[in-house]
Amino acid sequence: MQVKIPARDIILEVETSTDDTFVRVENLASVTVNPASNEESADLTDFDSQGAYEQWIMQRGASLALAGQELKDDTTGALQPGRARVEALAGEDALAAASHGRIRFRHPMDTEWRIWTATFSLGERGGGTNDPSAWAATITKSGLTTTEAVV
Template sequence: MALRKVNARDIIIEASDGADPATWAEIGGLTSVTINRSENEETADTTDFDSQGAYSQDIMQRGATIEMEGQLRKDDTDGSLDPGQAQCETNAAEDRVGVASHATYRFRYPTDTEWTVWEATTTLGEQGGGTNEKTTFNCTLTKCGPSTTEAVA
């Protein structure tokens, strides 16, 4: 077995349409992806006199986010968005509040045999650019509940 460095650009992130069975759309046009597996983590300080000056804590809540940045992609004939970007926009729609704000996403690298699956809320970021730039696409997924896995078909 040879261990190799993993290209960040090779990550595959897909958004579900919420149907059963789900139709998955890969999110295209990405230029940066950051997975933060400790976002929204909460701890309780358990240090006491018996700790003899050494800090102690318990993790009370775990959380995670994926921040995606990229370039907005639209079909030059009909103006339709990249299917994955469109699903992110649907999942972040103004009327998607409460439990309706939850959507399903999955991600992996090409050599992985399982997808990591998250139920997450979707927050769209700023869109724009300067004179000599392409329009940006920004989206943050905030995990809700535990991660699950599914086999790569």
């Protein structure tokens, strides 16, 4: 039987360092996967195409857009572990190789994690007079997707 999958059930984790330890990215209100982000194509149209556009995909890409409310510990100001790691990977000093981290994501019924090496960018924060402060990040895949069985 085919069933609909609630978007809110996605499980998204970020690697804490390079030791294969992942933590959940907490309190997300929206996760949008764009499998065509950074895709590049080559125009193959020529006189023999009979007026029809022709192309090859030469580069695949993908990204995840995350959104939620900004959360901090009311005593220490500390972020939750998953959010703190995303912010560290998106920090102004995270350049070149330090800008890369790994994520994995899946829905509960999936038998494999999708794993990306990726770069991280923070989005806009804030809001209006009566809004909770917004938090957003974009995770952009760098390299090929790998998979791993869910244990």
